[in-house]
Amino acid sequence: MAKYEKILLKNMEQPGYTGSLKEYEQTGGYQAFRKVCEGMAPSDIIETVKLSGLRGRGGAGFPTGVKWSFIPKDHPGPKYLCCNADESEPGTFKDRQLMERDPHQVLEGMAITCYTIGAETAYIYIRGEFWLGAKVLDQAIAEAKKAGYLGSNVLGTGKTINIFVHRGAGAYICGEETALLESLEGKRGKPRFKPPFPATHGLYQKPTVVNNVETLANIPHILNKGAAWFAAIGAPPKGTGTRIFCLSGHIKRPGNYEVPMGVTFREMIYEIGGGMRSDKPLKAFIPGGASAPFLTPEHLDVKMDFESLAMAGSMLGSGGITVMEEGTSMVWAALRLMEFFYHESCGKCTPCREGSSWLVQTLQRISRREGRMSDLDLLLDLCKSIEGRTVCAFGEAEVSPIVSTMRHWRSEYEELIREAEAAHPVKQEIPVLSQI
Numbered sequence: 213m214a215k216y217e218k219i220l221l222k223n224m225e226q227p228g229y230t231g232s233l234k235e236y237e238q239t240g241g242y243q244a245f246r247k248v249c250e251g252m253a254p255s256d257i258i259e260t261v262k263l264s265g266l267r268g269r270g271g272a273g274f275p276t277g278v279k280w281s282f283i284p285k286d287h288p289g290p291k292y293l294c295c296n297a298d299e300s301e302p303g304t305f306k307d308r309q310l311m312e313r314d315p316h317q318v319l320e321g322m323a324i325t326c327y328t329i330g331a332e333t334a335y336i337y338i339r340g341e342f343w344l345g346a347k348v349l350d351q352a353i354a355e356a357k358k359a360g361y362l363g364s365n366v367l368g369t370g371k372t373i374n375i376f377v378h379r380g381a382g383a384y385i386c387g388e389e390t391a392l393l394e395s396l397e398g399k400r401g402k403p404r405f406k407p408p409f410p411a412t413h414g415l416y417q418k419p420t421v422v423n424n425v426e427t428l429a430n431i432p433h434i435l436n437k438g439a440a441w442f443a444a445i446g447a448p449p450k451g452t453g454t455r456i457f458c459l460s461g462h463i464k465r466p467g468n469y470e471v472p473m474g475v476t477f478r479e480m481i482y483e484i485g486g487g488m489r490s491d492k493p494l495k496a497f498i499p500g501g502a503s504a505p506f507l508t509p510e511h512l513d514v515k516m517d518f519e520s521l522a523m524a525g526s527m528l529g530s531g532g533i534t535v536m537e538e539g540t541s542m543v544w545a546a547l548r549l550m551e552f553f554y555h556e557s558c559g560k561c562t563p564c565r566e567g568s569s570w571l572v573q574t575l576q577r578i579s580r581r582e583g584r585m586s587d588l589d590l591l592l593d594l595c596k597s598i599e600g601r602t603v604c605a606f607g608e609a610e611v612s613p614i615v616s617t618m619r620h621w622r623s624e625y626e627e628l629i630r631e632a633e634a635a636h637p638v639k640q641e642i643p644v645l646s647q648i
């Protein structure tokens with residue numbers, strides 16, 4: 213693999229780096245915010261971020277500069293920034309490291325964003341279990357306030373920027389941006405219909421930007437080194453910059469690795485991750501968190517960027533790569549993920565609420581060797597009734613493990629069913645709804 217420079221994990225990988233304000237400043241920290249406060253026009257900042265090609269690191273990959281440009285300039289306010297630190301996608305654990313080990317990098321990104329969109333108040337909505345991250349961030353906010361980077365009259369500009377840490381209560385759905393806003397408002401975390409979008413009707417119905425932790429952490433570097441520098445890294449033009457990938461599963465060296473966008477899965481799994489844990493061959497991998505369709509060893513040379521993964525029938529998602537070795541039951545893997553989605557369905561949309569229960573029951577039946585061949589059509593039928601019929605993308609997420617494992621390993625489902633049929637012969641198949 214060609215040599216490359218890390219951006220986001222660089223500081224924390226220096227021996228003895230603790231992430232204090234002093235150490236962060238010594239690495240050039242808050243220089244970008246100083247530059248901005250010296251009088252950079254918000255429109256110039258937005259243009260820089262647009263030109264950098266930065267796309268959201270939370271899952272959907274929406275262009276960050278474009279999102280900021282949707283905030284109405286003439287709105288009297290208040291406007292808000294929400295940093296999405298819920299990190300609820302199974303197999304994803306990068307935001308946690310960014311917050312715990314280099315909190316000021318995230319705070320500086322947030323301060324610049326607030327300045328740009330005209331927000332005086334920002335929230336970090338952090339997953340409840342991340343108590344250490346919340347504590348570290350609270351301490352860092354206090355340090356930044358004392359140094360004049362946050363609070364009233366930041367760096368003598370007359371502007372107010374306050375950041376508050378808000379701990380969630382542990383619901384996957386609260387990572388979805390509108391459910392996050394509901395939860396911040398003190399309601400049950402359930403997604404809202406879009407439109408209207410948070411850019412005009414967000415927190416308390418006011419203009420709001422919701423950005424992921426990693427997205428925001430990139431901002432100071434883009435402002436320091438320029439859009440062209442960032443745009444040349446990775447897989448331009450649509451996959452610029454680096455990405456922190458979370459490697460887990462049957463891998464020798466699990467962990468967080470920052471690499472330029474466009475590295476192949478083969479490089480990631482075998483060079484960076486050290487290969488398979490038990491030296492058994494690779495059977496499957498999930499490329500971008502539990503919501504991303506499974507891929508096979510045939511996809512090892514697919515590049516890790518938005519477009520390449522979409523063409524391979526999956527997605528870059530949250531950057532969580534879970535590797536599975538030969539011998540792993542794909543029916544079991546799908547069931548395990550489906551149990552998670554069933555547990556986490558917020559219940560707002562009937563297809564997701566009821567469908568997830570039916571999917572789990574059907575998968576459990578097949579796993580117990582009590583399934584029938586018609587269960588396979590039933591599963592796909594149920595998936596079709598959920599996909600595209602829910603308020604948020606949770607519906608697409610929950611069917612992806614089933615649809616993709618059925619696409620690549622249908623024979624494993626059939627084998628379990630054949631065992632069931634041999635043990636309990638059935639005289640007549642029960643037709644699925646679409647066949648009646």
Ligand SMILES: Cc1cc2nc3c(=O)[nH]c(=O)nc-3n(C[C@H](O)[C@H](O)[C@H](O)COP(=O)(O)O)c2cc1C
Pocket residue numbers: 267268269270271272273274276296297298299300301384385386387388389390422423424425427428604605606609
């Ligand atoms: C069910 C669901 C869960 C999500 N969980 C997260 C999450 O934990 N963290 C996150 O940043 N984005 C999550 N997202 C994506 C957010 O809705 C949103 O796109 C993102 O925070 C926007 O920030 P970005 O543009 O910087 O990526 C989730 C989306 C869905 C549908």
